[in-house]
Amino acid sequence: xxxxxxxxxxxxxxxxxxxxxxxxxxxxxxxxxxxxxxxxxxxxxxxxxxxxxxxxxxxxxxxxxxxxxxxxxxxxxxxxxxxxxxxxxxxxxxxxxxxxxxxxxxxxx
Amino acid sequence: xxxxxxxxxxxxxxxxxxxxxxxxxxxxxxxxxxxxxxxxxxxxxxxxxxxxxxxxxxxxxxxxxxxxxxxxxxxxxxxxxxxxxxxxxxxxxxxxxxxxxxxxxxxxxxxxxxx
Numbered sequence: 001x002x003x004x005x006x007x008x009x010x011x012x013x014x015x016x017x018x019x020x021x022x023x024x025x026x027x028x029x030x031x032x033x034x035x036x037x038x039x040x041x042x043x044x045x046x047x048x049x050x051x052x053x054x055x056x057x058x059x060x061x062x063x064x065x066x067x068x069x070x071x072x073x074x075x076x077x078x079x080x081x082x083x084x085x086x087x088x089x090x091x092x093x094x095x096x097x098x099x100x101x102x103x104x105x106x107x108x109x
Numbered sequence: 110x111x112x113x114x115x116x117x118x119x120x121x122x123x124x125x126x127x128x129x130x131x132x133x134x135x136x137x138x139x140x141x142x143x144x145x146x147x148x149x150x151x152x153x154x155x156x157x158x159x160x161x162x163x164x165x166x167x168x169x170x171x172x173x174x175x176x177x178x179x180x181x182x183x184x185x186x187x188x189x190x191x192x193x194x195x196x197x198x199x200x201x202x203x204x205x206x207x208x209x210x211x212x213x214x215x216x217x218x219x220x221x222x223x224x
Contacts, residue, residue, distance in 0.1 A: 004151075
């Protein structure tokens with residue numbers, strides 16, 4: 001059983017569409033991170049959220065941390081083919097991180 | 110080097126053999142993490158070091174897996190009596206200090222295939 005559940009598992013959309021992916025848990029985390037991973041490479045950090053209810057924006061990406069610090073969402077506006085990849089959330093407890101299984105996003109031109 | 114490097118990039122071995130996977134973290138990073146990623150899954154935590162000591166090894170699946178970081182820099186993940194189920198990409202990451210607020214920088218991974 002995954003500590004962090006990500007949904008949907010797969011998402012295929014057309015260029016220009018908006019999308020939201022989710023990261024849920026029954027556990028409370030001191031912080032939560034979102035990573036993006038491309039084939040053959042390690043994950044690359046996109047954002048860290050720390051405060052319950054926090055919203056962070058990174059260009060067309062908007063990240064939200066749930067009030068209770070158990071869940072998070074990532075919203076992408078006007079998706080582009082370059083957004084294609086595996087999006088992973090990771091929750092911090094103590095000094096280590098636990099990852100979800102990821103959402104595999106494909107944006108078709 | 111600018112980033113985390115891992116060697117070899119690919120390793121094919123036979124069931125029952127011993128393998129060593131190496132990780133060179135970013136210079137000056139005190140925390141080092143090992144993860145295992147199976148196809149279609151997120152990274153699964155194995156062990157992390159703060160300096161030379163293993164601060165948390167709760168993710169190691171069994172006693173066939175062992176990792177060392179003798180000088181607080183390079184780390185080696187050792188797998189004895191490999192099994193087909195050990196086949197995965199083994200990722201290493203480092204961060205300046207430990208703690209979930211800190212960015213982990215990942216290497217490209219070692220793809221291990223056990224025949």
